[in-house]
Structure formats: C-alpha cells, structure tokens
Amino acid sequence: MTDETPAAPRLTPEERAARVAARQEARRAERAARREAERAARQQAAAEQRAARQQAAAQERAAAVPAAAGEPSSEPAIVARNLTVKFRPFSEKRPSLRQHGLAALRRHETPVVAVDDVSLTVFRGEALGIIGSNGAGKTTLLRVLAGTLPPDTGEVEVYGTQPPTMLSLGAGFNRKLSGRRNVYLGGMAAGLLKPQIDEMFDDIVAYSGLGDAIDRPAGTYSSGMFARLAFAVAIRRDPQILLLDEVFAVGDQAFKKKSAETMQQLLANAGTIVMVSHGLARLRRFCHRLAWMDQGRLIAMGPPDEIASRYLSFLGISEEEAQED
Amino acid sequence: MANASPVLSLSRRDGLGAYLVELWRRRHFAWHLAIGGIRARTSSTTLGLLWWMLDPLILGGVFLLVFGVILDVRRGDPAYIGFLLSGLFAFTYTRTTMMGGGNTLTANAHLIATQRFPRMVLPVASVVEGAVAFSFSLVPFFLIAGFAHGDWPGPHTLVFLPAFVFHTLFNLGLSLLVAQLVIPFRDIGNVMGHLSRIWMYMSPVIYPLDERLRNAPEALVQILQFNPMAAILGLYRTALLGYPSEAYHWWGSAAWAVGLALLGAVTFRRMEHKLPRYLA
Numbered sequence: 001m002t003d004e005t006p007a008a009p010r011l012t013p014e015e016r017a018a019r020v021a022a023r024q025e026a027r028r029a030e031r032a033a034r035r036e037a038e039r040a041a042r043q044q045a046a047a048e049q050r051a052a053r054q055q056a057a058a059q060e061r062a063a064a065v066p067a068a069a070g071e072p073s074s075e076p077a078i079v080a081r082n083l084t085v086k087f088r089p090f091s092e093k094r095p096s097l098r099q100h101g102l103a104a105l106r107r108h109e110t111p112v113v114a115v116d117d118v119s120l121t122v123f124r125g126e127a128l129g130i131i132g133s134n135g136a137g138k139t140t141l142l143r144v145l146a147g148t149l150p151p152d153t154g155e156v157e158v159y160g161t162q163p164p165t166m167l168s169l170g171a172g173f174n175r176k177l178s179g180r181r182n183v184y185l186g187g188m189a190a191g192l193l194k195p196q197i198d199e200m201f202d203d204i205v206a207y208s209g210l211g212d213a214i215d216r217p218a219g220t221y222s223s224g225m226f227a228r229l230a231f232a233v234a235i236r237r238d239p240q241i242l243l244l245d246e247v248f249a250v251g252d253q254a255f256k257k258k259s260a261e262t263m264q265q266l267l268a269n270a271g272t273i274v275m276v277s278h279g280l281a282r283l284r285r286f287c288h289r290l291a292w293m294d295q296g297r298l299i300a301m302g303p304p305d306e307i308a309s310r311y312l313s314f315l316g317i318s319e320e321e322a323q324e325d
Numbered sequence: 326m327a328n329a330s331p332v333l334s335l336s337r338r339d340g341l342g343a344y345l346v347e348l349w350r351r352r353h354f355a356w357h358l359a360i361g362g363i364r365a366r367t368s369s370t371t372l373g374l375l376w377w378m379l380d381p382l383i384l385g386g387v388f389l390l391v392f393g394v395i396l397d398v399r400r401g402d403p404a405y406i407g408f409l410l411s412g413l414f415a416f417t418y419t420r421t422t423m424m425g426g427g428n429t430l431t432a433n434a435h436l437i438a439t440q441r442f443p444r445m446v447l448p449v450a451s452v453v454e455g456a457v458a459f460s461f462s463l464v465p466f467f468l469i470a471g472f473a474h475g476d477w478p479g480p481h482t483l484v485f486l487p488a489f490v491f492h493t494l495f496n497l498g499l500s501l502l503v504a505q506l507v508i509p510f511r512d513i514g515n516v517m518g519h520l521s522r523i524w525m526y527m528s529p530v531i532y533p534l535d536e537r538l539r540n541a542p543e544a545l546v547q548i549l550q551f552n553p554m555a556a557i558l559g560l561y562r563t564a565l566l567g568y569p570s571e572a573y574h575w576w577g578s579a580a581w582a583v584g585l586a587l588l589g590a591v592t593f594r595r596m597e598h599k600l601p602r603y604l605a
Binding site for chain 1: 332333334335338350351353354357358361362364365368369433435436437438439440441442598601602
C-alpha cells in the first residue's frame with residue numbers, strides 16, 4: 001500500500017492525461033471487439049434457429065401431408081364394430097305436478113339412440129375428424145372410443161399398449177387447489193403414477209408457460225391459462241391415441257400454434273388423433289379423413305374436402321359462409 | 326404387423342383380480358383426491374386446517390349444552406362428557422361418509438365421463454377424507470375429555486387401531502352400497518339425512534341404550550343390539566375411555582366390517598359401468 005503512493009506524484013499532468021487516454025482507448029477497442037463477437041454469435045445462432053425451424057416446418061409439412069395414398073398407415077389403431085348407445089333420459093313432457101306424480105311411476109320414455117350402429121377403423125398416424133350437428137352423437141362416440149362409456153351393443157378394440165387418452169379440459173382438476181396440485185391430480189386421473197409426474201413436472205410447467213402462477217389456486221387462472229395447463233398435462237404423457245372433444249385450439253395464438261405443432265409431432269410418431277369439432281376449416285386443414293355423423297348414424301367418411309362439402313351442402317351453407325369459423 | 330401389438334378391448338369388463346390390481350395401482354390417486362378435498366374445503370377460510378379441529382369442537386359443544394346441561398341426561402356425571410364426545414365423533418365419521426360415496430360420484434361426473442379408472446377410487450377417497458377428519462377430531466376429544474374427567478390416552482388406547490380399521494371398512498361398505506342406491510334413485514338421497522339422524526338416536530351415542538330401554542320389550546332391545554354402531558362404539562369406548570371390553574363388540578364389529586365391505590365392493594364393481602349413463 002505504502003510503496004505505490006510515492007510513485008503517483010512523480011508523473012507530470014501531461015503524462016497522467018496520456019496514460020488515462022491510452023487506457024480509455026484500450027477499453028474502447030476491447031468493448032468494440034466484444035460487441036463484434038457477440039453480434040457474430042447472435043447471427044450464427046439466428047441462422048441455426050432459422051435452419052432448425054425450416055427443417056421442423058418441413059418435417060411438419062411431411063407429417064401433415066402423409067403418404068401418397070393419403071392414408072398414413074394401414075395398421076389399425078382403433079377398430080369399432082356396430083356400436084350402439086341408447087340413453088333413457090328423464091323427460092318432462094308433462095310438467096304439471098299432478099301428472100308428474102303418476103308419470104314418475106312409469107318412467108319408460110322412448111330411448112334416445114345417441115350412437116346408431118356405427119362401425120369405423122382409425123389407422124395409426126391418422127388424424128380423424130368427426131363433424132355433425134349438435135346432438136349428432138359425436139361426443140358419445142368419442143366416449144365409447146375412450147372406453148369410459150360402455151356401448152349397449154358392439155365392441156371397440158384398441159391396438160397398442162395404452163388405452164386412448166381423452167383430452168378433456170381439467171378432468172380431475174379442483175379449482176380451489178394450486179396449479180401444482182392440479183397437475184398431480186390431473187395426471188393421476190389420466191393413469192400416471194406419482195414418480196412419472198415428478199419426472200415430467202418441470203416440462204409440463206414450461207410447456208404450459210404458466211411460470212410462477214403454477215402455485216396459485218387454479219380458480220384464479222384465466223380460462224386460457226387453465227386450458228393450457230390441462231393440455232400440457234394431457235400431451236406430456238405421450239399418448240398413442242389422443243381423443244379431443246372441441247378443445248384442440250386452446251389458449252392464445254402462440255399457444256394454439258405450439259399445440260398444433262405438438263399434435264403434428266404426435267402424428268409423425270405414429271400416434272393417432274380423433275377429434276370432434278365444429279371448427280370445420282380447422283378440421284379440414286388438420287385431418288386426413290373426416291367422418292360425418294347425423295342423428296347417431298355415420299353418414300359418410302372419407303377425404304376432408306369431399307366430406308366437408310357434402311356436409312355443407314346438406315346444411316345449405318356455402319363454402320364462403322363456412323370459412324368464418 | 327397389427328397382430329403383433331397387444332389388443333385392449335374396451336367394451337369388455339375386467340375380471341375381479343384385474344380390477345383390484347388396477348385399484349391398488351391407483352391408491353395414490355385416491356390419496357391425492359382425499360388430501361385435495363381436505364385442503365379445498367378450508368382453502369378459502371382464514372383459519373384453514375384448524376377448522377378440522379374447530380368443527381368437532383363446536384359440534385361437541387352444542388351436544389354437550391343440549392344433552393349434558395339442558396336435558397342433563399347423566400345428572401352431572403363428568404364422565405358423560407367423554408361418553409358423548411366419543412360416540413358423537415365416531416358417529417359423525419359414519420354419517421359423513423354414508424352419503425359421501427354418492428356425492429363424490431355426482432361431483433366428479435366429468436372425470437367419470439372422460440377418464441378410465443376403477444370408479445371405486447372415488448368413494449374410497451371420500452372415506453379416506455372422512456377418516457382424516459375423524460383423526461383430527463381426536464385432538465379436541467382428548468383435550469376436553471382429558472381435562473374434564475382424566476380420560477387421557479393410555480394402554481387401552483391401542484384398541485383404537487382395530488376399532489378404527491373395522492369402522493373404516495364398515496363405512497366404506499356402507500358408502501358403496503348407498504352410492505348404488507342414490508345414483509339411480511336420487512330421491513333416496515333426500516331421505517338419507519333423516520335416516521342417519523334416527524340411526525344416531527337408536528345408537529348408544531348420546532345415552533347408553535340398554536339403560537334407556539330397561540322397560541322396552543325384549544324383542545326391541547335385541548333388534549337394537551344388532552345395530553352395527555353399538556358394537557363399533559363399544560370398541561371405541563374401550564379404546565378412548567377405558568370401558569371394559571366385551572367379546573360381542575369385537576366379533577360384531579369385525580363381522581359387520583368385513584361383510585359390508587365385501588358386499589359393497591362386489592356389488593359396486595358390477596354396477597359401475599352403468600354410472601356414466603346415470604350421471605350424464
């Protein structure tokens with residue numbers, strides 16, 4: 001400490017100024033060099049990302065537009081034969097109390113046939129869309145394929161090692177609990193074990209993009225946040241067969257893009273998707289085949305454009321009007 | 326190629342063995358559902374989990390005021406406090422779980438419609454929830470009965486474990502049976518509250534029944550002795566209050582527990598595929 005202080009007064013003011021200038025010059029040059037290097041690195045990274053994105057996009061295009069035959073695979077994933085589901089709903093045709101007392105004793109209403117003798121085969125790597133008016137039996141059919149609603153007659157066979165995963169927003173979720181607990185509840189409801197969820201927990205949170213909100217009660221989430229978390233839980237378990245009921249476009253624009261990419265990846269890995277939606281334009285773009293249901297019956301099944309235009313002409317809606325979904 | 330992969334047939338039902346294996350595999354799910362239910366019920370209150378002890382404390386206070394002070398059932402006997410609270414808390418466990426099975430199935434209709442799992446997980450979870458609540462109520466029990474009459478835990482408290490196991494099995498069986506009745510015929514749910522209240526007054530919860538029935542016809546006394554809660558409460562009073570143990574309490578509780586749990590489980594498994602139709 002003491003041996004440096006005597007050296008300082010020996011410098012003239014000019015010398016000191018020159019030294020300071022030299023030091024400043026050196027620092028400036030150093031900073032410029034660092035900036036240059038950073039810019040180069042950024043450019044390279046951007047180029048790599050662009051290349052990766054292009055490659056991914058190419059892969060997606062390849063996945064979205066499958067083999068020349070139009071059929072992704074000839075291996076069946078789900079075979080359903082002669083499915084029929086009848087419901088006997090409580091109907092209130094005679095709402096007056098006096099008549100109601102008697103009616104309650106003989107509650108034999110004519111059954112509603114929700115699914116009427118439907119047979120279909122879904123192939124591996126295929127995205128099948130189910131269209132039809134409200135009450136056509138689409139959701140009921142999906143539940144039968146999921147194995148949660150046993151049909152009155154007919155049978156469903158699933159080829160694979162996993163039963164189909166029905167993506168339903170927030171099944172098993174409790175809105176009073178934190179997002180974290182809901183990930184566990186939802187995952188376990190879907191058949192995962194706790195260590196499996198432990199392992200994929202960080203991925204799920206990252207995918208959903210919820211960040212710190214994961215520890216807030218799910219009741220405080222916006223509907224989009226809730227949907228993103230539910231989708232992340234369902235998709236992270238790598239389902240072989242994914243069944244979607246009106247929920248495959250969830251969240252904001254960015255998340256819609258991300259979820260669509262994930263589903264395309266799933267198809268590319270020989271996964272299978274069956275989806276029910278009223279978003280006809282989206283189904284046409286995404287699906288390899290469409291199935292059209294009306295009043296429980298399977299009317300037609302085939303290439304999306306053909307089925308969609310038949311469906312639209314049946315409804316008496318022009319193509320332009322249909323674009324607006 | 327297709328034949329190489331295993332086939333899952335979703336329209337056929339699993340055998341009993343496969344069902345039980347799957348149920349066991351889902352035990353963590355049942356536990357998380359129960360813990361989630363416990364947390365959710367008090368998540369919006371300031372005192373939070375403390376309510377699980379305050380609730381039985383207040384309930385016990387109300388019954389002590391009515392039956393111990395106003396009606397003075399046991400003429401100022403300080404031992405009555407322990408008698409009443411042990412019976413009340415144990416019976417509350419049965420009363421809450423009795424309807425719990427049916428309620429949890431209707432509350433989770435969406436889960437049942439979309440996910441495939443043994444439906445018995447849901448009633449089991451609701452019984453576990455009741456069991457945890459009952460365990461919480463032991464703290465206020467010992468605080469009150471201990472200070473009032475010196476009914477602190479001792480060697481006799483070990484009897485609590487078998488009593489708790491028999492009681493829980495009994496409650497599970499009852500909950501599964503009631504759920505099968507309530508889901509297709511919701512009207513029964515409206516009657517259940519009244520039935521459970523009558524059942525409580527017919528059980529040795531508030532007063533020792535044999536004393537009250539000294540002048541009643543012999544046949545009625547015998548019918549009331551058949552009450553499963555008489556045997557189960559007898560075991561609890563041995564465990565919590567050091568009452569002399571009776572053989573009937575042991576075999577009565579065990580027989581009811583095993584019998585009802587088996588009956589409930591077997592019949593529930595047979596009807597559970599119909600659940601989505603009733604809940605839709």
